[in-house]
Every structure is written in structure tokens, then in C-alpha cells.
Amino acid sequence: MECGSAARHSETVSNRERAALIARRSLLTALPLAGLAAAGLVLRGSPPAAATVDDAVDRATAAGDVLTPWGRTPPQAAGGTGVTVTPDGEVVLLHRAGAPFASGQPMTADPIVVLDPGTGEVRRSWGAGLFRSPHGVSAAPNGDLWVTDVMTNKVTVFGRDGTPRRTLGHDYGTGLDTCLAVRNELTNLPCTGDPYIFARPTDVAPGADAAYVADGYRNSRVARFAADGTFAHAWGELGDAAGEFSIPHGIALRPDGVVAVADRRNARVQLFTPDGGHLATHASGQLGRPYDVAFGADGTLLALDGGDALDEDGGRRRGYVVALAGDGTVTRRWALRDQDADPHQLAVGPHGELYVAALTGPPLWRWTP
Structure with a gap:
């Protein structure tokens, strides 16, 4: 009896020791996991959801305010x-x-096509082999063209004849592209402090003395560069507060230095001083979801409503250009004849002509006063 009792006592002690050992091991395992979870929460940040655009608004357009396909563009210009x-x-x-x-293949066709404004005929083209996924083009006051590429992560500046003048953007080191891709979810993940690193830049607003790069799908900032390509400063980060961005997709510069940004996923236009001071935010169902912005000759702010299909679950495709008053009220509206054209960038001609580049169907649309 005593031997059996001692054996049972020994077994009980052994079980307790094993339980204590398992508990200690579980704790040792749980502590790093808890630390990783806490770190994950810190790195996760608070990425904003896509803003919802009110589709139950009147978007009626006057009969003559319609953009139609224009230009004798080459067949490969799709x-x-x-x-x-x-x-x-x-x-x-x-x-x-x-x-x-974001195609990774070098383009074999010329992505830059210059058209006669009267006839729409092609005057010249260039760029084959230089781009992988070109995204935005803007003309500087001196006639230079600034072009972004979301796969090379570079901004290239050309003379009006196609001669390359300079390229902005440092090359990526090992693992940087993966880090930037992961940062779409872990928004506080540190990847680089190099201000010359672009992360899928979308558009440029070049002025006489400075150029502003909307950067873009992964960096959520506006970066200012001197005309010679020297970095000056930047502002913005991922978010939906004033001065923050969620895909700054288009950018324009007013002659007085005011910078307008089409903050696409946030469905708003933001206005800034040249050094990034926030001036105003415009958002409404009438405005829609701005893909790009431009200024008319009289300083009127124009926005391109490209629809919600890429940003909202079940979002609709749309194609409008709207003129905004100083308080953001829509004062006039133009419609693309095909509302499924997927408009992407907007430009204004010297006599008030409106031009829109579109991803689906004819690549170029125009309205003439």
C-alpha cells in the first residue's frame, strides 16, 4: 500500500512538473508571438478604405457638352x-x-505620339524600348515633356523632338520592390528614406522653376523637384486626413503656384501651396471620383471623374469632366459619349479644348468650344 501510494505521489509530482514545464514553454512561445502580433499592429497602421461616391446624384449634361473620339492615332495606340x-x-x-x-515587358511600340491640333494627324512619335508601363505625360512651359512609368519607377524628361534630357528616380536595391508591395498592407513598414525613390509614380506638374511628382500608388506623397531634377521637399502619407493621400493619381499647377491633386481613392481634390500647405479639399457626389485635374486658361479648376469601378466593390464606370468654383461647387459638366471608356488623364487646349486619354476603346477624346 505504501509503495503504491508513493508511486502515485511520484506520478502526481511528475505530472505537475510536466504541466509546469509545458506552461513555461507555452509562455516562452507565446511571448514572441505576442510581440510579433503587436509589431504587426504597429506596422499595419490605419490604411483608409476607399471613399464611397454618392451615385444618386443628377449628372445631366448639356447636349453640346460631349467629348467624342479624336485624332488619327496609329492602330497600336491602344x-x-x-x-x-x-x-x-x-x-x-x-x-x-x-x-x-504594370506590365513588366518593354514596349516595342512608340508610346509617345504627337498630333497636329488641327488635323489630328501624327507628326512624330518615339519611346519604343524606353518604357514598360507609362502612366502620365505633362508639358512644361518650355515645351519639355515629363513622363512617368509605374514599372521602371522613373520620370523621364524629353525635349519636344524626343531627345531625352534627364531621368529622375534612383534604381531599386535588392528586395525594395517587395518591401514596397508589402507596405500596401503593412503601411508603417520602413522601406527607404531615399527621396529619389519613386514607387509607381502617376503624374507630374512641371512649372518654370519646379516640378511636382504625384508618387503615387505606393508612396502616397507629392515630391517637389527643381527644374534640373534636384529634390527639394515632399509632403503627404497614406491616409484620408487633410494633406494625406490614397493614390494621388493626377496633379496640376496653377500659374500662381497653387498645386491641385486628384486624390483618387479618397474621391476628392486637394489644393496646396507650393511648399505643401493645405488650402482646401473638394469632395461631393457631383464631383465624383477624380482621376486627374487641370487648370483652364482663366484659372478654372477642372477635374476628370473616372468612375468607381477600380476602387469600390460594385462601383460603376463613368466618364465626365467637371468645372469647379472656388468652393468646390460643380458649375459645368461635360460627358464622354461612351461612359465605359475608362478615362484616365485630362488636358486643356489653348482655346479651351478639352482632351481626355482613355483606357478602353478610342485612346483620345476631344471637345471643342
Whole structure:
């Protein structure tokens, strides 16, 4: 009996020791996991959801305010991503030859096509082999063209004849692209402190003395560069507060230095001083979801409503250009004849013409006063 009792006592002690050992091991395992979970919460940040646009609004358009396909563009010019008008009135179309967004293959067609503003005929083209997924094009006051590429992560500046002048953007080191991709979810993940690193830049607003880069799908900032390409400063981060961005997709510069940004996923336009001071935010169902912005000759702010299909679950495709008053009220509206054209970038001609580059169907649309 005593031997059996001692054996049972020994077994009980052994069980307790095993239980204590298991508990200690579980604690040792749980502590790093808890630390990782806490770190994950810190890195996760608070990425904003896509803003919802009220679709139950009146978007009636006057009969004559309709953009129609324009230009004798070459057959390979499918998928219009950008359009600008040079100081001497030439119309420049940027396209990706029908390739999908963020294609990794070098383009074999010329993505930059310069058109006669009167006849729509092609005057010249260039850029084959230089781009993978061109996104936006803008003309500087001196006639230079600034072009972004979301796969090379570079901004290239060309003379009006197609001569490359300079390239902005440092090359990626090992693992940086993966880090930036993961940062879409872990929004506080540190990847780089190099201000010359672009992360899928979308558009440029070049002025006489400075150029503002909307950067873009992964960096959520506006970066200012001197005309020679020297970095000056930047502002913005991922978010939906004033001065923050969620896909700054288009950008424009008013002659007095005011910078307008089409903050696409946040469905709003933000206005800033040249050094990034927040001036105003415009958002409404009438405005829609701005893909791009431009300024008319009289300083009127114009926005391109590209619809919600890419940002909202079940979102509708749309195609409008709207003029905004100083308080953000929509004062006039133009419609693309095909509301499924997927408009992407907006430009204004010297006589008030409106040009829109579109991803689906004809790559270039125009309205003439």
C-alpha cells in the first residue's frame, strides 16, 4: 500500500512538473508571438478604405457638352493613359499599346505620339524600348515633356523632338520592390528614406522653376523637384486626413503656384501651396471620383471623374469632366459619349479644348468650344 501510494505521489509530482514545464514553454512561445502580433499592429497602421461616391446624384449634361473620339492615332495606340498640350498647341498622347497596367515587358511600340491640333494627324512619335508601363505625360512651359512609368519607377524628361534630357528616380536595391508591395498592407513598414525613390509614380506638374511628382500608388506623397531634377521637399502619407493621400493619381499647377491633386481613392481634390500647405479639399457626389485635374486658361479648376469601378466593390464606370468654383461647387459638366471608356488623364487646349486619354476603346477624346 505504501509503495503504491508513493508511486502515485511520484506520478502526481511528475505530472505537475510536466504541466509546469509545458506552461513555461507555452509562455516562452507565446511571448514572441505576442510581440510579433503587436509589431504587426504597429506596422499595419490605419490604411483608409476607399471613399464611397454618392451615385444618386443628377449628372445631366448639356447636349453640346460631349467629348467624342479624336485624332488619327496609329492602330497600336491602344490604351490611352495620358494626354497633354504643348505650349505651341501640339497634342501629345501617351499610350501603352493595349498592355495591362504594370506590365513588366518593354514596349516595342512608340508610346509617345504627337498630333497636329488641327488635323489630328501624327507628326512624330518615339519611346519604343524606353518604357514598360507609362502612366502620365505633362508639358512644361518650355515645351519639355515629363513622363512617368509605374514599372521602371522613373520620370523621364524629353525635349519636344524626343531627345531625352534627364531621368529622375534612383534604381531599386535588392528586395525594395517587395518591401514596397508589402507596405500596401503593412503601411508603417520602413522601406527607404531615399527621396529619389519613386514607387509607381502617376503624374507630374512641371512649372518654370519646379516640378511636382504625384508618387503615387505606393508612396502616397507629392515630391517637389527643381527644374534640373534636384529634390527639394515632399509632403503627404497614406491616409484620408487633410494633406494625406490614397493614390494621388493626377496633379496640376496653377500659374500662381497653387498645386491641385486628384486624390483618387479618397474621391476628392486637394489644393496646396507650393511648399505643401493645405488650402482646401473638394469632395461631393457631383464631383465624383477624380482621376486627374487641370487648370483652364482663366484659372478654372477642372477635374476628370473616372468612375468607381477600380476602387469600390460594385462601383460603376463613368466618364465626365467637371468645372469647379472656388468652393468646390460643380458649375459645368461635360460627358464622354461612351461612359465605359475608362478615362484616365485630362488636358486643356489653348482655346479651351478639352482632351481626355482613355483606357478602353478610342485612346483620345476631344471637345471643342
